[in-house]
Amino acid sequence: MSESRPPLGPAHWPGWLLIGSIWLSHWVLPRRVRRGIGRGLGALAWHFNKEPRRLAGINLARCLPELDAPAREALLREHFRLMGQAIWDYPLVWFGSRGRLRREIVIDGIEHLRSLRAEGRAAILMVAHTTALDIAPPRLALEGPMYGPYNPFDNALADWLISHGRSRFGNLPVSRDAGLRGLLKALRGGGVLYYLADEDYGRERSEFVPFFGHLKATLPIIGRLAAASGAAVLPTMTVYDEARGCYRVIIDPPLDDFSTTNPAEAALRMNVALESQIRRFPESYMWTLKLFRTRPEGEPRWY
Helix, strand or coil: CCCCCCCCCHHHHHHHHHHHHHHHHHHHCCHHHHHHHHHHHHHHHHHHCHHHHHHHHHHHHHHCCCCCHHHHHHHHHHHHHHHHHHHHHHHHHHHCCHHHHHHHEEEECHHHHHHHHHHCCCEEEEECCECCHHHHHHHHHCCCCCEEEECCCCCHHHHHHHHHHHCHHHCEEEEHHHHHHHHHHHHCCCCEEEEECCCCCCCCCCEEEEECCEEEEECCHHHHHHHHHCCEEEEEEEEEECCCCEEEEEECCCCCCCCCCCHHHHHHHHHHHHHHHHHHCHHHECCCCCCCCCCCCCCCCCC
16 A cells, blocks of 8 residues: 555556546536446446346345345445445545545544544544445544555556555555564554454454344454553544535444453454444445355365
8 A cells, every 4th residue: 555656557547447437427417417327337247247246145135134136136236336336436535635535535433533642542443344434544544644555456557556545645555474473563552443354254364243233253452452562442444424425434332341362352343343234335345255164074065
């Protein structure tokens, strides 16, 4: 996540042409029309992206069994529409001005983070994967810089755009190769860490604890970070609010006494908090991920 030079070679010209077209729409089209285009493309993606749709269908059937098949399909269709809209809106966070970011992205619960910063206390934003995930970092940076782990993308143009968006206005990267030491360094002196908490890192590094009623391989590192640094842990999620016509970064109050060296306890508390947020905005969550890729010994694979 660095401010390296953008890739400008001929191989990337079609990508830049598409990005330029999308950005132009931000200037010449009303917001409602622009987002309607994105939602329409997301609706088309639902029809043609069979594998992500299959993965999401498995996850929804297992995690939200209270919904019947038509309700799950309706939720998934809306998920794809929101994804298309967010992708069409990404130039906003890649190139938009501070004023525009403040107008189109609001933060609910910023007082929790401000209070911790005033105390000089470190904070871990415990983030769930949503369709609008990359909308949040540059907007949060306007309230104060933060750190975020980053894995490079294989596509050079996509990697530059995403890293550029995430590192705007003072945000700093932490290589995942830096491990626990690098994350603790980021929290030193009251730092803020933007940490994706719902990824599956395999059996060896994880604890198997419930998530939507099923055992999930869960990395318990947030508990270790909080215990070692004294950081507060705040569940965080970014969604689109149709009624308000803007994106919302939702920061919940700090979890009570999250510091624990018991990895299973930390992983469970993390999953409970994540599930609580996801149930409030299920259409925004990334059900297309292989959330349960790693299964406990002896259990069959889901996907």
